Amino acid sequence: MIQINNVSKWYGEFQVLTDCTTEVKKGEVVVVCGPSGSGKSTLIKTVNALEPFQKGEILVEGVSVGDPKTNLPKLRSRVGMVFQHFELFPHLSITDNLIIAQMKVLGRGRDEAMDKGLKLLDRVGLKAHAHKFPGQLSGGQQQRVAIARALAMDPIVMLFDEPTSALDPEMVNEVLDVMVELAQEGMTMMCVTHEMGFARKVASRVIFMDRGQIVEDCSKDDFFGHLDARSERARQFLSKILQH
Amino acid sequence: MSQYQWNWSVVLEQVSGTEEFYYQWLAAGLGWTVATALSAWVLALVVGSLIGILRTVPSKPVAALATAYVEVFRNIPLIVQMFLWFFVLPELVPHNLGIWMKQSMPLPEFTTAVIALGFFTSARVAEQVRTGILALPRGQKNAGLAMGFTLGQTYRYVLLPMAYRIVIPPLTSEFMNIFKNSAVALAIGLTELTFQMRQITGEYAPANPIEVMTVVSALYLLVAFSVNRVMALIERKTRVPGYISGGH
Numbered sequence: 001m002i003q004i005n006n007v008s009k010w011y012g013e014f015q016v017l018t019d020c021t022t023e024v025k026k027g028e029v030v031v032v033c034g035p036s037g038s039g040k041s042t043l044i045k046t047v048n049a050l051e052p053f054q055k056g057e058i059l060v061e062g063v064s065v066g067d068p069k070t071n072l073p074k075l076r077s078r079v080g081m082v083f084q085h086f087e088l089f090p091h092l093s094i095t096d097n098l099i100i101a102q103m104k105v106l107g108r109g110r111d112e113a114m115d116k117g118l119k120l121l122d123r124v125g126l127k128a129h130a131h132k133f134p135g136q137l138s139g140g141q142q143q144r145v146a147i148a149r150a151l152a153m154d155p156i157v158m159l160f161d162e163p164t165s166a167l168d169p170e171m172v173n174e175v176l177d178v179m180v181e182l183a184q185e186g187m188t189m190m191c192v193t194h195e196m197g198f199a200r201k202v203a204s205r206v207i208f209m210d211r212g213q214i215v216e217d218c219s220k221d222d223f224f225g226h227l228d229a230r231s232e233r234a235r236q237f238l239s240k241i242l243q244h
Numbered sequence: 245m246s247q248y249q250w251n252w253s254v255v256l257e258q259v260s261g262t263e264e265f266y267y268q269w270l271a272a273g274l275g276w277t278v279a280t281a282l283s284a285w286v287l288a289l290v291v292g293s294l295i296g297i298l299r300t301v302p303s304k305p306v307a308a309l310a311t312a313y314v315e316v317f318r319n320i321p322l323i324v325q326m327f328l329w330f331f332v333l334p335e336l337v338p339h340n341l342g343i344w345m346k347q348s349m350p351l352p353e354f355t356t357a358v359i360a361l362g363f364f365t366s367a368r369v370a371e372q373v374r375t376g377i378l379a380l381p382r383g384q385k386n387a388g389l390a391m392g393f394t395l396g397q398t399y400r401y402v403l404l405p406m407a408y409r410i411v412i413p414p415l416t417s418e419f420m421n422i423f424k425n426s427a428v429a430l431a432i433g434l435t436e437l438t439f440q441m442r443q444i445t446g447e448y449a450p451a452n453p454i455e456v457m458t459v460v461s462a463l464y465l466l467v468a469f470s471v472n473r474v475m476a477l478i479e480r481k482t483r484v485p486g487y488i489s490g491g492h
Contacts, residue, residue, distance in 0.1 A: 045386075048390055050386050050389060050390060072389075073389075073392045073393065073394050073397075074392065076389060076390055076391070076392045077391065077392025078392075079390070080390075081386075081387075081390040083383050083386070083387060083390075084383075085381065085383050087381070087383045087384055087386070087387035088387075089384070089387070089388075089401070089402055089405075089406075090406060090484055090487050091405045091406055091409065091484050091487075100391075100401060101391035101392060101393065104393065104397060104401065105391060105392040105393060105397075106392075132485070132486070133484060133485040133486045133487070134486070135484065135485060135486025135487040136485055136486035137486075149391075150391075153391065153392065
C-alpha cells in the first residue's frame with residue numbers, strides 16, 4: 001500500500017530524514033514511535049506530500065508521491081490524515097466539516113455526503129453534536145470528528161500524526177477506542193504515537209526512529225517481547241516511557 | 245476687529261447670483277465623496293485581497309512581485325499618487341491614449357480619484373489580508389490540502405473565511421479611512437465634500453466659515469460612524485460560535 005524507499009530530507013544543511021525505508025501493507029497497522037525531533041512526524045507527512053523530500057521514493061498504491069506529474073490533490077483525497085491539533089475548520093459546523101471535501105473534492109451530492117457524514121459521526125458517538133461548531137466541542141470530541149471527517153473520503157489508508165498528544169488525559173481513551181475499532185475492522189493505518197498500550201493491542205509492526213533514521217522496524221511481538229534484541233537507543237526510550 | 249457674527253442658517257441660504265442653495269452644494273459634494281470612496285473600496289478590496297493572498301503563496305517570485313506592489317503603493321504619499329495618475333500618466337502612455345485621457349475620458353477627476361485611492365488603499369488591504377492568513381495555525385493549510393483540496397480550494401474554503409473574520413477590525417478602520425482620504429481628490433479638482441467646503445468658505449461666504457466647516461465635519465463623522473456600524477454588524481453576523489478570541 002505504502003512503500004518508502006531510501007527517503008532523505010534536508011532543511012537547508014540540516015538532515016531531518018536519513019535513508020528511511022519501510023512499507024505498510026494492506027490491512028497493517030504500523031506504529032511509529034521515537035523521541036521528539038526524531039523525524040517521525042516529518043516522515044508521516046512525506047507520505048501525502050505535506051512535506052517534500054529530496055532523495056528516495058515513496059509509492060502510495062504504486063503512485064509516486066515525489067513525481068512532479070502526480071496529481072497530489074487526487075492522491076491526498078485517498079489518504080486520510082488526522083492531526084495532533086485536530087484542525088477542524090472552525091468556521092464550519094460539524095456537519096459542514098464532514099461534507100465539504102466530499103462535495104468539493106469527490107463531487108458527491110449534498111444528500112449523499114450528508115448521509116455518509118452523519119453515519120460516521122454516529123459511529124464516533126457524536127451524532128447529537130452535528131449542528132455545533134468545532135469550538136463548542138472538547139478536544140477528544142473534536143479529534144473524533146476529525147477521524148470521521150477523514151473516513152468520509154473513503155480513504156485506502158489512514159495516517160495519524162500524534163492524534164492524542166494534545167488531549168487532556170481523560171480524553172485520550174475515547175479517541176484510542178475509535179482507532180482500535182478502526183484497526184480491528186481492517187483499516188490500513190500508519191500511526192505516529194507514544195501510546196504503547198495502543199501499539200500492543202493493535203499494531204502489526206512497530207517502527208522506532210531516532211535522529212531521522214529508522215532504528216527498529218519489527219513485529220509488535222519482537223519489539224515488546226525481545227527487548228534484549230533491540231538497540232540500546234530503543235531500550236532506553238522504552239524504559240523511560242514504560243516506567244510509570 | 246469686529247466680533248464673529250454667528251449664523252448657523254448660512255448653509256440654508258441661496259448662493260448669491262445663482263438659483264442654488266449652499267446645502268445643495270454640500271449634498272452634491274457628499275454624493276461625490278461617497279461615490280468615490282465606495283468605488284475605490286471595491287477596487288481596493290478586490291486588488292488588495294489578490295495581492296495579500298499572493299504574498300502568502302509558496303512560489304517565491306510571485307510573492308516577491310506582490311511584495312514589490314505593496315511597497316510601491318504604500319510608500320508614496322496619496323496626493324503624489326493622485327497627481328501621478330492625473331497629470332503624469334497621460335504623458336507616459338501612447339500618444340492617442342494620452343489625448344483621450346486628457347480630453348474625452350468620462351468623469352476624468354472621479355475616475356482618476358477612484359483609481360488612485362483604490363490602488364493606494366489596496367496595498368494596505370493586502371497587508372491586512374496577509375496578516376489574517378498568517379495568523380491562522382499552519383496546520384489548517386495542511387488539513388485543507390490533506391483532504392484533497394487544491395491550493396486554490398484550500399484558500400477558498402479553509403483559510404480565507406477565517407482570515408477575513410480575523411481582520412474585520414483593521415479592515416473597518418481602512419474602510420473609514422477611504423472616506424476621509426477621498427478629500428485628497430480636491431487636489432485634482434473633484435468636487436467632493438471638502439472641495440465644496442473650500443469653495444463656499446473661500447469665495448462665497450467668507451463671513452461664516454466656522455459654521456460651514458462644522459457642518460462638513462459633522463457629515464464626515466456621520467458617514468464614518470455609519471460605516472463603523474455596518475462593519476460591526478458584519479462582525480457580529482460572521483462570529484464563529486465557540487471560537488476563542490481575545491475579549492470574548
